[in-house]
Amino acid sequence: MKVLYVLLCCVVLCLNVLASSDEEDDKQLVEMERSADLENRKRLHTTNTFIKKHVKQRTVRGKITHFVCQNAVTMEKLTFMFALPEQNFNEDPVIQHAMELELQREMHEGLDLTEVEVADLAYHEKNMNDLGSDRRVMLKPDLALLILDIILNPTNYEHFDFIHTCRMIGLFWSVKDPTSFITNAEVTPDDNTCVIHHGTTVVKSFQYDDDSIVYVDNVTHKVLNPSFVLDLA
Structure with a gap:
């Protein structure tokens, strides 16, 4: 009986140790996730600050063009760089992190900021969704003016x-x-139509018509009205 009691005590002790270890691991995981979230928010805020400065300097359109004209940067990557920075490209945070850093490095070019000043710019008070929304609000007017x-x-x-x-x-x-x-985004070779997709769904189609860009039917590519320019407002 004494032997059985000792064995039971040992089992209970081991279970307690394992439970404590699991609890400690959970705490470390939560802390790591929290730390990663803070760093992501700081990173997005820093890039947004750079974008804001380029908007003020009227140089942001050149930065946008720099990436748009790189055929190696896919349309989807452009979208997650500029329009959806709060989400992960292909649900992969590593790729998204790399793309954000690439955008940040390009946006840092042309700004008279030291590394210390850059570090001081970053803060994490805003959440990721707000930071993504801020970027879209900043970029929309210049994108519209650039297309026009x-x-x-x-x-x-x-x-x-x-x-x-x-x-x-x-x-x-x-x-x-x-x-x-x-x-x-693709241009059809037979009738020079710009077709933009969300996944496999055609969202909109456009053509040049009388020195303007107009909507065309997604299937027939027949010219529709009004001009796309009206949607740039």
Whole structure:
């Protein structure tokens, strides 16, 4: 009987040790997640601060163009960089982190800020959703003006192919309506139609018509009214 009692005590002791260990592991996991969330918020806020400075300097359009014209950067990545930074591309936080840093580095270019000043800019009071919304609000006016300038002054954008304008429209749409964010933008070779998709769903289609960009039917590509320019307001 004494032996059995000792064995039971040992079992209880082991269970208590294991429970304490699991509890400690849970606490560490929660703390790690909290720390990662704070760093993510600081990172997004820093990038947003850079964007705000470029908006004020009127240099943000060049930064947007820099990424839009890189064919290696897919439409979906553009969307998650600029329009949905609070979410994870392909549900992968590592890829999203890398894309945010790439955007942040480019936005830091042209700003007279030391590393210490950059670090001082970051704070984490706002949550991720608010930071994403802030970025969309900041970018929408300049994206609209950039697309309008491309339409009105095409000679200033001779390095632009229609696919770049199409990607710009897709990015604008993601900023304008993040619930139907654009994952793909393509120009059909047969009738030069810009088609933007959310997943497998065609969201909108556009063509040039009389020096303007107009909506066309998603299936027939027949010209519709009104002009896309009206939606840039």
